[in-house]
Amino acid sequence: MNPEFREAVYQIIAAIPPGKVSSYGAVARQAGFPHHARFVGRLMSQLPEDTRLPWHRVLRSDRHIALVGTPAGQIQIQRLRDENIPVINDRVPKPYFLVPQ
DNA sequence: CCATTGACCAGCT
DNA sequence: AAGCTGGCCAATG
Numbered sequence: 297m298n299p300e301f302r303e304a305v306y307q308i309i310a311a312i313p314p315g316k317v318s319s320y321g322a323v324a325r326q327a328g329f330p331h332h333a334r335f336v337g338r339l340m341s342q343l344p345e346d347t348r349l350p351w352h353r354v355l356r357s358d359r360h361i362a363l364v365g366t367p368a369g370q371i372q373i374q375r376l377r378d379e380n381i382p383v384i385n386d387r388v389p390k391p392y393f394l395v396p397q
Numbered sequence: 398c399c400a401t402t403g404a405c406c407a408g409c410t
Numbered sequence: 411a412a413g414c415t416g417g418c419c420a421a422t423g
Contacts, residue, residue, distance in 0.1 A: 297420070317404090324405090334419070335419075335421095337403070344409070355404095357407080361404090363404055368404075372404090
């Protein structure tokens with residue numbers, strides 16, 4: 297991937313405040329690379345386990361958490377709840393989104 | 398080079 | 411609300 301894209305994405309995600317969430321598409325758009333939502337996901341899948349990036353605050357545009365039913369998905373739910381973001385049926389309620397979807 | 402594969406998305410039914 | 415469809419586009423084999 298283009299390093300510019302990668303850096304921009306990291307920057308945007310790092311800027312999502314605790315208690316709020318965003319989506320892959322929104323992150324891609326804000327990074328200046330529309331149509332690249334899938335690559336935001338690709339980058340997430342390649343993050344080291346000890347990354348400091350709040351990747352758990354990035355959801356799908358339909359408000360579902362990523363990777364439902366996988367270990368990473370469970371971790372994501374746990375981390376969201378740890379910062380008082382409710383997860384109901386693998387979803388986060390609309391008001392918690394930083395940017396309107 | 399062609400086909401398949403995604404931590405995806407918007408529009409339609 | 412939930413499922414389908416077509417679009418997206420770099421990486422992978």
